[in-house]
Amino acid sequence: MRFVFFTDIHLLENKDSIIGFEKCLDRMLAFGPQLLINGGDLGVTPQAVNTYHEMIKGLDIPVYQVNGNHEICNGFLTPERAGQFSRSFDHDGVHFVIFDTVRFFTPTDEHPQNWYFIADPQNLEWLATDLARIPKQMPIILASHCSISTSAPFRFGQELGMEFPVNEVTEATKVVNLLKPFDSVATLHGHDHENCRHRADGIQILTTAAVAGGWWRNGLESPNISGEPQGFRVIDVTCGQIESQYVMLQESQSQLASWYTQAKSMRHFINVFDASPETKVHIENIGELQPLDAFSDSAKGLSPHLYELSANHLEQIGASERINVTIDFENGQTNQLEIDCSAVLYM
Ligand SMILES: [Fe+2]
Incomplete structure:
Protein backbone atom coordinates (compact mmCIF):
# COMPACT_ATOMS: atom_id res chain seq x y z
CA MET A 1 0.00 0.00 0.00
CA ARG A 2 1.04 3.61 -0.51
CA PHE A 3 0.34 6.65 1.65
CA VAL A 4 1.80 10.16 2.10
CA PHE A 5 3.10 11.90 5.21
CA PHE A 6 3.26 15.70 5.14
CA THR A 7 4.01 18.00 8.06
CA ASP A 8 4.51 21.54 9.35
CA ILE A 9 2.41 23.37 6.78
CA HIS A 10 2.24 26.58 8.88
CA LEU A 11 -0.64 28.07 6.92
CA LEU A 12 -1.08 31.87 6.74
CA GLU A 13 2.53 32.58 7.72
CA ASN A 14 4.63 34.88 5.51
CA LYS A 15 4.12 34.45 1.74
CA ASP A 16 2.14 32.14 -0.57
CA SER A 17 1.27 29.47 2.00
CA ILE A 18 -2.16 28.86 0.42
CA ILE A 19 -0.78 28.59 -3.11
CA GLY A 20 1.98 26.39 -1.74
CA PHE A 21 -0.35 24.02 0.11
CA GLU A 22 -2.68 23.80 -2.92
CA LYS A 23 0.36 22.78 -4.93
CA CYS A 24 1.33 20.31 -2.21
CA LEU A 25 -2.12 18.66 -2.25
CA ASP A 26 -2.00 18.28 -6.05
CA ARG A 27 1.51 16.81 -5.91
CA MET A 28 0.66 14.38 -3.11
CA LEU A 29 -2.52 13.11 -4.78
CA ALA A 30 -0.65 12.54 -8.04
CA PHE A 31 1.20 9.70 -6.29
CA GLY A 32 -2.08 7.82 -5.79
CA PRO A 33 -1.95 7.44 -1.98
CA GLN A 34 -4.62 5.48 -0.12
CA LEU A 35 -4.49 7.97 2.75
CA LEU A 36 -2.65 11.06 4.00
CA ILE A 37 -1.17 11.72 7.43
CA ASN A 38 -0.54 15.29 8.54
CA GLY A 39 2.28 15.49 11.10
CA GLY A 40 1.01 18.65 12.80
CA ASP A 41 1.65 22.40 13.11
CA LEU A 42 -1.17 23.70 10.91
CA GLY A 43 -0.38 27.31 11.83
CA VAL A 44 -0.48 29.67 14.76
CA THR A 45 -3.98 31.12 14.30
CA PRO A 46 -7.53 29.69 14.49
CA GLN A 47 -7.94 30.88 10.88
CA ALA A 48 -5.11 28.55 9.85
CA VAL A 49 -7.03 25.59 11.28
CA ASN A 50 -10.25 26.61 9.49
CA THR A 51 -8.39 27.21 6.23
CA TYR A 52 -6.74 23.81 6.44
CA HIS A 53 -10.05 21.99 6.94
CA GLU A 54 -11.62 23.96 4.08
CA MET A 55 -8.75 22.95 1.81
CA ILE A 56 -8.90 19.22 2.58
CA LYS A 57 -12.65 18.73 2.88
CA GLY A 58 -13.17 17.78 -0.78
CA LEU A 59 -10.54 15.04 -0.82
CA ASP A 60 -11.82 11.53 -1.44
CA ILE A 61 -9.18 9.78 0.70
CA PRO A 62 -8.87 9.90 4.51
CA VAL A 63 -6.59 12.54 6.05
CA TYR A 64 -5.38 11.81 9.58
CA GLN A 65 -4.11 14.53 11.91
CA VAL A 66 -1.27 14.44 14.42
CA ASN A 67 -1.22 17.33 16.89
CA GLY A 68 1.79 19.63 16.78
CA ASN A 69 2.77 22.29 19.29
CA HIS A 70 1.12 24.93 17.09
CA GLU A 71 -2.20 23.22 17.74
CA ILE A 72 -1.87 24.64 21.25
CA CYS A 73 -0.99 28.11 19.88
CA ASN A 74 -3.94 28.10 17.44
CA GLY A 75 -6.44 27.02 20.08
CA PHE A 76 -7.34 23.66 18.56
CA LEU A 77 -5.73 21.82 21.46
CA THR A 78 -6.95 23.15 24.79
CA PRO A 79 -4.93 22.21 27.88
CA GLU A 80 -7.65 19.76 28.94
CA ARG A 81 -7.85 18.01 25.54
CA ALA A 82 -4.09 17.61 25.09
CA GLY A 83 -3.08 13.96 25.32
CA GLN A 84 -6.54 12.63 24.37
CA PHE A 85 -5.93 12.12 20.63
CA SER A 86 -3.96 8.89 20.40
CA ARG A 87 -5.70 6.38 18.15
CA SER A 88 -4.98 3.48 15.86
CA PHE A 89 -6.46 1.81 12.81
CA ASP A 90 -5.60 -0.91 10.32
CA HIS A 91 -5.50 -0.18 6.62
CA ASP A 92 -4.63 -2.69 3.88
CA GLY A 93 -2.57 -4.91 6.19
CA VAL A 94 -0.73 -2.08 7.96
CA HIS A 95 -1.28 -1.01 11.58
CA PHE A 96 -1.25 2.78 11.96
CA VAL A 97 -0.82 4.59 15.29
CA ILE A 98 -1.34 8.31 15.83
CA PHE A 99 0.52 9.01 19.07
CA ASP A 100 -0.28 12.24 20.89
CA THR A 101 2.69 13.75 22.74
CA VAL A 102 1.92 17.51 22.90
CA ARG A 103 0.97 18.96 26.28
CA PHE A 104 0.24 22.46 27.56
CA PHE A 105 2.80 24.29 29.70
CA THR A 106 2.26 27.56 31.56
CA PRO A 107 5.13 29.71 30.22
CA THR A 108 7.85 30.98 32.54
CA ASP A 109 10.93 33.13 31.96
CA GLU A 110 13.04 29.98 31.74
CA HIS A 111 10.51 28.10 29.55
CA PRO A 112 8.71 30.65 27.35
CA GLN A 113 7.00 28.02 25.14
CA ASN A 114 3.45 27.02 26.09
CA TRP A 115 3.99 23.36 25.22
CA TYR A 116 6.18 20.34 25.89
CA PHE A 117 6.35 16.76 24.63
CA ILE A 118 5.88 13.60 26.67
CA ALA A 119 4.90 9.96 26.25
CA ASP A 120 2.87 9.93 29.45
CA PRO A 121 1.81 6.84 31.45
CA GLN A 122 -1.77 6.98 30.15
CA ASN A 123 -0.69 7.00 26.50
CA LEU A 124 2.06 4.41 27.04
CA GLU A 125 -0.44 2.08 28.65
CA TRP A 126 -2.87 2.64 25.79
CA LEU A 127 -0.08 1.90 23.26
CA ALA A 128 0.98 -1.30 25.06
CA THR A 129 -2.63 -2.55 25.04
CA ASP A 130 -3.11 -1.53 21.42
CA LEU A 131 0.04 -3.33 20.23
CA ALA A 132 -0.67 -6.47 22.27
CA ARG A 133 -3.17 -7.68 19.64
CA ILE A 134 -0.91 -6.97 16.65
CA PRO A 135 0.91 -9.93 15.02
CA LYS A 136 4.71 -9.60 15.08
CA GLN A 137 4.88 -9.65 11.28
CA MET A 138 2.33 -6.88 10.71
CA PRO A 139 3.97 -3.64 9.53
CA ILE A 140 3.47 -0.75 11.98
CA ILE A 141 3.55 2.97 11.27
CA LEU A 142 3.55 5.34 14.28
CA ALA A 143 3.21 9.09 13.73
CA SER A 144 3.93 11.74 16.36
CA HIS A 145 4.90 15.38 15.91
CA CYS A 146 8.30 15.45 17.66
CA SER A 147 10.69 12.61 16.92
CA ILE A 148 11.06 9.74 19.40
CA SER A 149 14.75 9.50 18.41
CA THR A 150 16.51 12.74 17.54
CA SER A 151 19.94 14.34 17.48
CA ALA A 152 18.51 17.76 16.57
CA PRO A 153 18.73 19.30 20.08
CA PHE A 154 22.39 18.29 20.33
CA ARG A 155 23.22 19.60 16.87
CA PHE A 156 21.37 22.88 17.28
CA GLY A 157 22.68 23.70 20.74
CA GLN A 158 19.51 23.17 22.76
CA GLU A 159 19.33 21.77 26.25
CA LEU A 160 19.31 17.96 26.31
CA GLY A 161 17.15 15.96 28.68
CA MET A 162 15.24 19.00 29.95
CA GLU A 163 12.30 18.36 32.28
CA PHE A 164 9.59 19.70 29.95
CA PRO A 165 11.31 19.33 26.56
CA VAL A 166 10.34 21.33 23.50
CA ASN A 167 12.46 19.40 20.99
CA GLU A 168 12.50 15.91 22.49
CA VAL A 169 9.85 13.58 23.94
CA THR A 170 10.13 12.61 27.60
CA GLU A 171 10.06 8.79 27.93
CA ALA A 172 10.51 8.34 24.17
CA THR A 173 12.65 5.24 24.79
CA LYS A 174 9.55 3.56 26.28
CA VAL A 175 7.80 4.04 22.94
CA VAL A 176 10.80 2.56 21.11
CA ASN A 177 10.80 -0.38 23.55
CA LEU A 178 7.14 -1.11 22.83
CA LEU A 179 7.74 -1.02 19.07
CA LYS A 180 11.03 -2.89 18.76
CA PRO A 181 9.65 -6.47 19.11
CA PHE A 182 7.86 -6.05 15.76
CA ASP A 183 9.49 -7.05 12.47
CA SER A 184 8.80 -3.92 10.45
CA VAL A 185 8.24 -0.52 12.06
CA ALA A 186 8.64 3.05 10.84
CA THR A 187 7.90 6.22 12.79
CA LEU A 188 6.99 9.54 11.17
CA HIS A 189 7.77 12.95 12.61
CA GLY A 190 8.07 16.64 11.77
CA HIS A 191 8.74 19.65 14.03
CA ASP A 192 12.47 19.96 13.22
CA HIS A 193 12.00 21.25 9.63
CA GLU A 194 14.65 18.85 8.39
CA ASN A 195 14.92 15.36 7.01
CA CYS A 196 16.61 12.94 9.37
CA ARG A 197 16.39 9.25 8.57
CA HIS A 198 18.11 6.73 10.82
CA ARG A 199 17.39 3.56 12.80
CA ALA A 200 16.76 3.15 16.53
CA ASP A 201 16.73 -0.48 17.72
CA GLY A 202 15.87 -1.55 14.17
CA ILE A 203 13.00 0.92 13.85
CA GLN A 204 13.10 3.32 10.90
CA ILE A 205 12.90 6.89 12.17
CA LEU A 206 11.63 9.10 9.33
CA THR A 207 11.72 12.71 10.45
CA THR A 208 10.51 14.73 7.48
CA ALA A 209 11.19 18.28 6.33
CA ALA A 210 8.37 20.83 6.34
CA VAL A 211 5.90 21.72 3.62
CA ALA A 212 6.46 25.29 4.84
CA GLY A 213 10.26 24.84 4.68
CA GLY A 214 11.61 28.04 6.20
CA TRP A 215 8.13 29.15 7.30
CA TRP A 216 7.18 30.34 3.74
CA ARG A 217 9.58 33.30 4.14
CA ASN A 218 10.09 33.28 0.40
CA GLY A 219 6.97 31.42 -0.67
CA LEU A 220 7.65 28.21 -2.55
CA GLU A 221 11.38 29.00 -2.54
CA SER A 222 11.82 28.64 1.22
CA PRO A 223 14.32 25.85 1.90
CA ASN A 224 14.21 23.91 5.15
CA ILE A 225 16.72 24.42 7.94
CA SER A 226 19.42 22.29 6.28
CA GLY A 227 18.72 23.32 2.70
CA GLU A 228 16.16 20.67 1.76
CA PRO A 229 13.55 22.07 -0.65
CA GLN A 230 9.99 22.02 0.69
CA GLY A 231 8.31 18.64 0.28
CA PHE A 232 6.62 15.57 1.73
CA ARG A 233 7.25 11.83 2.12
CA VAL A 234 5.68 9.07 0.02
CA ILE A 235 5.71 5.72 1.85
CA ASP A 236 5.24 2.29 0.28
CA VAL A 237 4.61 -0.84 2.33
CA THR A 238 5.17 -3.91 0.18
CA CYS A 239 5.37 -7.50 1.51
CA GLY A 240 6.24 -6.17 4.97
CA GLN A 241 8.97 -3.83 3.69
CA ILE A 242 8.59 -0.12 4.41
CA GLU A 243 10.31 2.22 1.96
CA SER A 244 9.97 5.94 1.48
CA GLN A 245 11.01 8.80 -0.75
CA TYR A 246 11.13 12.53 -0.06
CA VAL A 247 9.39 14.46 -2.84
CA MET A 248 9.89 18.16 -3.58
CA LEU A 249 6.90 20.48 -3.74
CA GLN A 250 8.00 21.81 -7.11
CA GLU A 251 8.91 19.54 -10.02
CA SER A 252 11.62 22.03 -10.99
CA GLN A 253 13.33 21.21 -7.68
CA SER A 254 13.17 17.46 -8.21
FE1 LIG B 1 6.39 21.84 15.90
Missing part, protein backbone atom coordinates in the same frame (compact mmCIF):
# COMPACT_ATOMS: atom_id res chain seq x y z
CA GLN A 255 16.75 16.74 -7.39
CA LEU A 256 18.32 14.66 -4.69
CA ALA A 257 21.26 16.76 -3.65
CA SER A 258 23.03 20.10 -3.88
CA TRP A 259 26.25 21.83 -2.97
CA TYR A 260 26.21 23.29 0.57
CA THR A 261 28.70 25.73 2.06
CA GLN A 262 28.48 26.74 5.71
CA ALA A 263 29.20 30.46 5.66
CA LYS A 264 30.76 30.91 9.08
CA SER A 265 33.24 28.03 8.73
CA MET A 266 33.49 27.85 4.92
CA ARG A 267 33.17 24.08 5.23
CA HIS A 268 31.83 22.49 2.05
CA PHE A 269 29.41 19.56 1.72
CA ILE A 270 27.26 17.58 -0.65
CA ASN A 271 23.77 17.93 0.81
CA VAL A 272 21.88 14.69 0.08
CA PHE A 273 18.43 15.84 1.10
CA ASP A 274 17.11 12.52 2.39
CA ALA A 275 20.23 10.49 3.14
CA SER A 276 20.49 8.07 6.05
CA PRO A 277 23.76 6.93 7.65
CA GLU A 278 23.69 3.94 5.23
CA THR A 279 23.55 6.13 2.10
CA LYS A 280 26.80 6.15 0.09
CA VAL A 281 27.99 9.24 -1.77
CA HIS A 282 30.79 9.10 -4.34
CA ILE A 283 32.30 11.86 -6.49
CA GLU A 284 33.53 10.64 -9.86
CA ASN A 285 37.35 10.39 -10.04
CA ILE A 286 37.66 11.78 -6.52
CA GLY A 287 36.25 9.31 -4.03
CA GLU A 288 33.68 8.49 -1.40
CA LEU A 289 32.44 11.02 1.14
CA GLN A 290 31.45 10.27 4.71
CA PRO A 291 28.27 11.57 6.39
CA LEU A 292 28.54 13.63 9.53
CA ASP A 293 28.34 11.78 12.84
CA ALA A 294 25.16 13.29 14.31
CA PHE A 295 26.49 13.34 17.87
CA SER A 296 29.98 14.69 17.16
CA ASP A 297 31.02 18.31 17.62
CA SER A 298 31.66 18.55 13.86
CA ALA A 299 27.87 18.20 13.33
CA LYS A 300 26.98 21.21 15.49
CA GLY A 301 24.63 23.49 13.58
CA LEU A 302 24.45 21.02 10.70
CA SER A 303 22.38 18.11 9.42
CA PRO A 304 23.61 14.49 9.36
CA HIS A 305 22.64 14.28 5.69
CA LEU A 306 25.59 16.53 4.82
CA TYR A 307 28.68 14.81 3.35
CA GLU A 308 31.81 16.86 3.96
CA LEU A 309 34.51 17.48 1.36
CA SER A 310 38.04 17.36 2.72
CA ALA A 311 40.83 19.75 1.70
CA ASN A 312 42.11 16.99 -0.57
CA HIS A 313 38.70 16.59 -2.22
CA LEU A 314 38.48 20.36 -2.78
CA GLU A 315 41.98 20.44 -4.26
CA GLN A 316 41.00 17.73 -6.75
CA ILE A 317 37.82 19.58 -7.69
CA GLY A 318 39.91 22.70 -8.26
CA ALA A 319 38.23 25.20 -10.53
CA SER A 320 35.62 22.73 -11.83
CA GLU A 321 32.17 24.23 -11.86
CA ARG A 322 30.34 20.92 -11.83
CA ILE A 323 31.03 17.46 -10.42
CA ASN A 324 29.45 14.08 -11.13
CA VAL A 325 28.09 12.43 -8.00
CA THR A 326 26.73 8.91 -7.46
CA ILE A 327 24.32 8.35 -4.58
CA ASP A 328 23.55 4.79 -3.48
CA PHE A 329 20.57 4.48 -1.19
CA GLU A 330 20.22 1.47 1.09
CA ASN A 331 17.22 0.14 -0.86
CA GLY A 332 19.48 -0.47 -3.86
CA GLN A 333 18.44 2.69 -5.71
CA THR A 334 21.42 4.31 -7.44
CA ASN A 335 21.33 7.85 -8.77
CA GLN A 336 23.89 9.75 -10.77
CA LEU A 337 23.70 13.49 -10.98
CA GLU A 338 25.73 16.54 -11.86
CA ILE A 339 26.08 19.07 -9.07
CA ASP A 340 26.88 22.76 -9.47
CA CYS A 341 29.80 23.62 -7.18
CA SER A 342 29.12 27.34 -7.04
CA ALA A 343 28.83 28.29 -3.40
CA VAL A 344 25.34 28.45 -1.97
CA LEU A 345 25.97 29.83 1.48
CA TYR A 346 24.05 28.72 4.54
CA MET A 347 24.42 30.16 7.99
